[in-house]
Structure formats: structure tokens, C-alpha cells
Amino acid sequence: MTDWTEKYRPSSLSEIRGNNKARDQLKKWADTWDDHRDAVIVHGSPGVGKTSAAHALANDMGWPTIELNASDTRTGDVVEKLAGGAAQNQALTGNAGGRQLVVMDEADNLHGNADRGGSKAITEVVTDAGQPMILIANEFYDMSNTLRNNCETIEFRDVQARSIVPALRHICKQEGVEYEKAALRAIADKNDGDLRSAVNDLQAIAETNERLTEDDVTVTGERDRSSGIFDFLDALFKEKDAKSALEESYDVDETPDDLLNWVEDNVPKDYEGAELATAYGFLSNADKWLGRVRATQDYSMWRYATDNIAAGVAASRRGEKGGWTRYGPPSYWQKLGSSKANRKKRDYVARKIAQTEGVSMSTARREMMPFLAAMTHHCKNRELTVAMTAKYDLDAEHVSFVTGSGKDTNKVGSVVEDAQTLREEAAVEHSGGAFEGARGSASDDDRADSEGGGSDGTAVEERAEDSEAEASGEDDDSQTGLADFGT
Incomplete structure (x- = not known):
């Protein structure tokens, strides 16, 4: 038996079910192409009629089509050769205005390193295309920003069940299939949004049943359609x-x-x-x-x-x-740092604090690290920064993370060197008070500020704010600091 999804594929945009707005936008894009000459990205869930709409448009416009699949043309040179050659081709036979439509299916597969240049090549093609191009994508945001910004975009929404039922009814009439109205509605509800799957289900049930009933649909089970x-x-x-x-x-x-x-x-x-x-x-x-x-x-x-x-x-x-x-x-x-590297730095510092202070990782990360970040911001309180580095045995990378300073700066390097000296002196003296000793003078300052500026740590907070203000003009401000991870 012929595949019904192909047999009943719309031959004209007027036959597209649902997505009337998107259909009209696509027709307008084609009618005005000579004015803007932009490629268009048609995106939406699988089975909503994106590719069918592209071919239906070509029929309406009298344009021959060249169809490419991004999954099959993964490398940049192949994409440029096929899509670029097709898009620039002007020597065509007898069609309207010498136009042909280039359809790139699964264009959202052109991303990352896997395509080895495909995304870059197709972006160059669409910006210099001599022919109309439609890029078909399921996942719009899997495409590069550059590619998206260089194209018009039209979204095809999931087809509502009320639009699917008439399409199923038409197919049943053409194929001579008897049915209960409730059966067609059940197929439409089960495949709400996916017309192609609904047609496939209709054909599968019709092949094994003389008459479609609602019970026939129910026993086929529900399709897993998790939402994006x-x-x-x-x-x-x-x-x-x-x-x-x-x-x-x-x-x-x-x-x-x-x-x-x-x-x-x-x-x-x-x-x-x-x-x-x-x-x-x-x-x-x-x-x-x-x-x-x-x-x-x-x-x-x-x-x-x-x-x-x-x-x-x-x-x-x-x-x-x-x-x-x-x-x-x-x-x-x-x-939080979109890269794993930043999260690893955060957790490394939190683990060091937790092990040393005997607290949980959560407490170290949420309650202690923000205060350390504020008090050592850009290493302004150098003595305290050295003491912290020594006590928690931090290297330049993690000192930079806590303080928000560049790890290659001289001040971070000198802090790490002095911290190492402090740890060695403490080891020689068999003393565990490296941090306590170094913190003495800072504590005296804290006590004096507290006496002059209120209680409950107000002075500490004010000094931290002053330090941030003083550092606002430094080149290191672009570095990722620990303060972003306080909550």
C-alpha cells in the first residue's frame, strides 16, 4: 500500500491544514523575494507540514525545487558546492522568472563541530543566494545566531486536533474507509499537533480493520510526545x-x-x-x-x-x-557559569573550605564563600587574601575565582607565593594557626571599624562595598568572580 503521507501531501498552499498565518507569511515571502532576496527559516515540531508547505509553495509559484538534507551534507565544502551552486544557478528552463527553490531540510543539524564547517558555509550561502532558499528546522535554537539573524523566520505551530480531523475524513473518503466519527477524533487527539503521525496511525489501523472504531484507536496506545x-x-x-x-x-x-x-x-x-x-x-x-x-x-x-x-x-x-x-x-x-570549568572551580573552593572548617559543601558555598569573595575582592585586603589562600591551600586559578582578579596578574601570583611561604613557616613551627596569625592585624582593623561604625558586621559590609567601588575601574573587572555564586 502506498504511503498515505506522500499520496496526500498537499500540492498547493491552499491545501495546508492549520497554520494559516504561517502559510500566508510563506506566500508573501515568495511573492516579494525579488525585493528582499532573503532566505527563510521555516521551523516547528516534526510532522506539522513544514516540508510539505515548501513543496506546495514551489508548485504554486511554478518553481522547480532542489532538495538537500543537512544530515547528508555535513561538511562545509559539500554544503557550499551543492547549496551554493543551486542557489546561484540562473540558467533554468522556462520557469517563472528563471527561479528555482532550494530546500535545505534538517538545517538545525548544521551546528557545533560535528558538521566541520557546515553552519559557516550555509550562512555564507544564504547571504549571497541568487535563488530563493527555505531552511527547514525542528529546533530553531539549535541553529547558529548568525544563521538565524541572516534569514527571515516563519514558525509552523502544532496542528490542532480540529484541523486534523477534516484531513483524516478526506483521506477516508478517498480510500473508501468506513469510520466512526469518534475514531477520527481519537486519532486526532492522540496525535495533537502532528498531522503526519495522525495519517500514519489512520493508515495502520485501516489496513487491519474493515471499519474504524474508537476502540481500535484506543488499543494502539498513546504516543510519547514530551514537550520542549x-x-x-x-x-x-x-x-x-x-x-x-x-x-x-x-x-x-x-x-x-x-x-x-x-x-x-x-x-x-x-x-x-x-x-x-x-x-x-x-x-x-x-x-x-x-x-x-x-x-x-x-x-x-x-x-x-x-x-x-x-x-x-x-x-x-x-x-x-x-x-x-x-x-x-x-x-x-x-x-553560575555556563561552562563546567567555572562550576568545577566553585566546587573545588567549597570543598576546601568544607574540609578545613568541618561544614557541609552547601554551607561553604552558600554562606561562607560570598563573604570571602566580598572581603578579598580584587585582593584589596591583601593580608587577608594571603591568609585565606594559605589556610585553604588555593592555587592562582582558585584565588582568581574567589577574588575576581585575573589569575595571570602579578598581585595574584604574589599572593600565592606569600601564602606558600606562610604555609611552610606554619609547618616548620608545627602550628595550625597560619590563618589565625595572619588574620590578627585584619581583626584589629575590623574591631576598630566595628566600634566606629555600628555592630553586627555593618562595617565589614561597608568596607566590602568600598573595595568594590575602588576596583570598578580595573582591567580585572571582566573576570568571573565568586560573588556571582552567592545565592
Whole structure:
């Protein structure tokens, strides 16, 4: 039996089910191509009709197509040879305006080092294309920023069940398949968003049953369709009510802690005024529940955090939201250091403190390290910095991390040298008080400041702020310091 997804692939944009807005945008892009000459990225979930729309557009415009697959053309020179040659080709036979459409499928596979130059090559191609180009992608944010910024973008949304049912009904009529209305609805509901999968399910059931019933659909089971974080954010901020948003969150592969960070950072892009304030109120409640989970290790309370993150934020929405929003990873992650190297430095220092002071890693990281970072900022309190380096046996890399200074600077190098001398002297004297001895003069200063400036560490905080102000003009300010990891 012929594959029904190919047999009933739309031959014209007018036959595309759902995504009317995206369909119209694609047609407008093609009609005005001579004016802008930009390539376009068509992105969205698998099975929503992206590739079908590209070929349907070519039929409507009378353009021959050249189709490439990024997974098969992984290297830069091959991409440039095939896509570049096709895009520049002007000598065509008898088609409208000498145009041909270049379709690059799975364009989101052109990223990282795996393609060995493919992403760079395709970016150069699209900026100098002599022919219309459509790049098809499932994961828009897997594509390079440069490539995305050099193309127009059109998002194909998941096809709603109400748009899938008519397509299934049409196929049944053409194939002479008898069916219950409830059966088609069940197939559409099960594959909500994925028209291609719905057609595949219809064909699979029709091949083994003379008449489609709802029971036939039920026994085929549910397809695993976990939601991506960007799809969830779009649904949360723009589409779903509180109950539906909560249900949608169950399919997102993120812990409540990470989900909170995603929502917290991106909600201002769609919400404003009173609705934003209300949303942040719910996120604050969620953070309290997560704090209780960390304190008690009772993970059953996660659900209360998720209730506030999903249902609460959705309920905060006022009015209709539309359009495309550029969501991004939480800035909190950037503060933590997006690279493993920075997190390893943080944990190394915390482990040294924990072992020396007899406290937990968590206490060292969350309560002690921020104070050390403030008091030794840019090594301004040099004597204390040397003492800290000696006591916790830190090298230049970790002194730089704590103080926010460049590890190759002379002051960090001299601090490490003096700390090593201090440790050797302490070892000779069989004394464990290297840090206590070096801290004496600093303690006298602290006591004098405290007497003149209040109690409860106020003077220490003021001095730390002064040190930061003094260091604001130094070249070392661009270095990653420990202060970012205080909370």
C-alpha cells in the first residue's frame, strides 16, 4: 500500500491544514523575494507540514525545487558546492522568472563541530543566494545566531486536533474507509499537533480493520510526545488556561527548579504591568516551596511549586497574546557559569573550605564563600587574601575565582607565593594557626571599624562595598568572580 503521507501531501498552499498565518507569511515571502532576496527559516515540531508547505509553495509559484538534507551534507565544502551552486544557478528552463527553490531540510543539524564547517558555509550561502532558499528546522535554537539573524523566520505551530480531523475524513473518503466519527477524533487527539503521525496511525489501523472504531484507536496506545521548553513557554504565556498549562508542564523534561528559572527570566517578554506583578507573586510562592524541598528533602512538595509556576503564571495573563517571542536560557545559569570549568572551580573552593572548617559543601558555598569573595575582592585586603589562600591551600586559578582578579596578574601570583611561604613557616613551627596569625592585624582593623561604625558586621559590609567601588575601574573587572555564586 502506498504511503498515505506522500499520496496526500498537499500540492498547493491552499491545501495546508492549520497554520494559516504561517502559510500566508510563506506566500508573501515568495511573492516579494525579488525585493528582499532573503532566505527563510521555516521551523516547528516534526510532522506539522513544514516540508510539505515548501513543496506546495514551489508548485504554486511554478518553481522547480532542489532538495538537500543537512544530515547528508555535513561538511562545509559539500554544503557550499551543492547549496551554493543551486542557489546561484540562473540558467533554468522556462520557469517563472528563471527561479528555482532550494530546500535545505534538517538545517538545525548544521551546528557545533560535528558538521566541520557546515553552519559557516550555509550562512555564507544564504547571504549571497541568487535563488530563493527555505531552511527547514525542528529546533530553531539549535541553529547558529548568525544563521538565524541572516534569514527571515516563519514558525509552523502544532496542528490542532480540529484541523486534523477534516484531513483524516478526506483521506477516508478517498480510500473508501468506513469510520466512526469518534475514531477520527481519537486519532486526532492522540496525535495533537502532528498531522503526519495522525495519517500514519489512520493508515495502520485501516489496513487491519474493515471499519474504524474508537476502540481500535484506543488499543494502539498513546504516543510519547514530551514537550520542549520553548513550546511550553509559548503555551504558558500565550495560549493555555491554568489547568491546561499545568498539564502541559508534566510533559516538560525540566525539574521544578530549572522550570522556575526559565519562566522567571522569560515572563517579562510577554507580560507587563499588573499581570507581570501577579506572575512574579506566584513565582515567589514557588521559590518558597522549593526552599522547603531543599530543607526537608521532601520532594512531594515539588507539585506545589509546579502549581504556582504553571497554573499560577497562566492565570496571571490578562488579554490575548500573540506573535513570536525570542525566549532564551535563564541568565541565572550564566551567573553560575555556563561552562563546567567555572562550576568545577566553585566546587573545588567549597570543598576546601568544607574540609578545613568541618561544614557541609552547601554551607561553604552558600554562606561562607560570598563573604570571602566580598572581603578579598580584587585582593584589596591583601593580608587577608594571603591568609585565606594559605589556610585553604588555593592555587592562582582558585584565588582568581574567589577574588575576581585575573589569575595571570602579578598581585595574584604574589599572593600565592606569600601564602606558600606562610604555609611552610606554619609547618616548620608545627602550628595550625597560619590563618589565625595572619588574620590578627585584619581583626584589629575590623574591631576598630566595628566600634566606629555600628555592630553586627555593618562595617565589614561597608568596607566590602568600598573595595568594590575602588576596583570598578580595573582591567580585572571582566573576570568571573565568586560573588556571582552567592545565592
